[in-house]
Amino acid sequence: MxxxxxxxxxxxxxxxxxxxxxxxxxxxxxxxxxxxxQGRMFQPSEQLYPAGTSPHLPPLAVMEPGGAEVMFPPPQGSLRVALLCIAFRAGAEDKLESWSEPYRDGLQGCSGARWFDLSLVESAVMSIWPFKQMILRSGLTAPAAPSEVCLLQREPIFHFGDATEIRRALGMTNRLTGYAYLIDGKGRVRWRGSGQATAAEAENLVSCARELHSAGD
The missing domain is CATH 1.20.5 (Single alpha-helices involved in coiled-coils or other helix-helix interfaces)
Structure with a gap:
């Protein structure tokens, strides 16, 4: 005792x-x-981090827009590569789109490629009803049309409460900007970027994502 x-x-x-x-x-x-x-907390990676030295993403309890609680990252074998975009404030959306849109377009048709938008809601007030339900509902989107079924879809997820562990693990020192990470099938962080992407940086992200998808480790 x-x-x-x-x-x-x-x-x-x-x-x-x-x-x-x-x-x-x-x-x-x-x-x-x-x-x-300008929201650039660190420079984007120029290439993938080696698998053997890449840190694992800390397990995090998240909620889907429908209210289901799941653990993130997904179980091994459920993806080959994933773009993880993280924001604390709505103002970071434009910055994140500079990474996510090229990734979405560049990884279309790649089986096992996924795209997650993680919102970290640390406010105790916003974590209770009815605010929590309003936030979750904001992630709901209309069902894809038949011609869009094969398109790479955004998967919004939310974490309510303390986010100290993941903030420290991923080097997210500023809550007003946006962060982007490439995750492999074993939940390891293999690439990272922050702030607004230039055209060259976005192109490099797509190249790294394709390389990671091809490796499939």
């Missing part, structure tokens, strides 16, 4: 330090960084 008390105390202290760190960095700090960097 003493041992458990020690662990609980250490966990509480760690959480306290996390909260203090978050309080020191607020909206205006993020806005200042956004203005200075």
């Amino acid at each position: 003493k041992l458990f008390e020690i662990f609980d105390k250490e966990k509480a202290e760690e959480r306290k330090r996390d909260i203090q760190e978050e309080m020191k960095r607020g909206y205006f700090d993020d806005f200042k960084d956004l203005k200075e960097t």
Whole structure:
């Protein structure tokens, strides 16, 4: 029992330090960084990270627009390559589209290629009814027309609550910009980008995604 008390105390202290760190960095700090960097928190990868040294995406409980709760990333074998776009605020959508649209067009017809839009909702208020239902409903889209069945479809997912672990693991230091990652079939992060993509950067993303799809590891 003493041992458990020690662990609980250490966990509480760690959480306290996390909260203090978050309080020191607020909206205006993020806005200042956004203005200075144009939303580019890190430079896009020029090539795929080696599989052996690539970090695994931390398991995260997410909700689909219909309300079902699932774990992300998906089980091994359910994809070959996936683009994961992450946003904390709606203002990041334009930046994310500069990555997702070229990926969607470039990976059309590639079996096992997927595209996820992850919204991280950390606000306690927005995580309760009716706000939570409104957010989930925003991810609902009309069924695809018969001619569009084969198209690569956006898959919106949402996480409500603390996102400290995934933020730190993926280097997401600013909540006002957008982040894009390529995930392989084993849930490893093989490429990353942030902010607005240039034409050359978007082309490189597509090239890396195709390479990862072809490798299929």
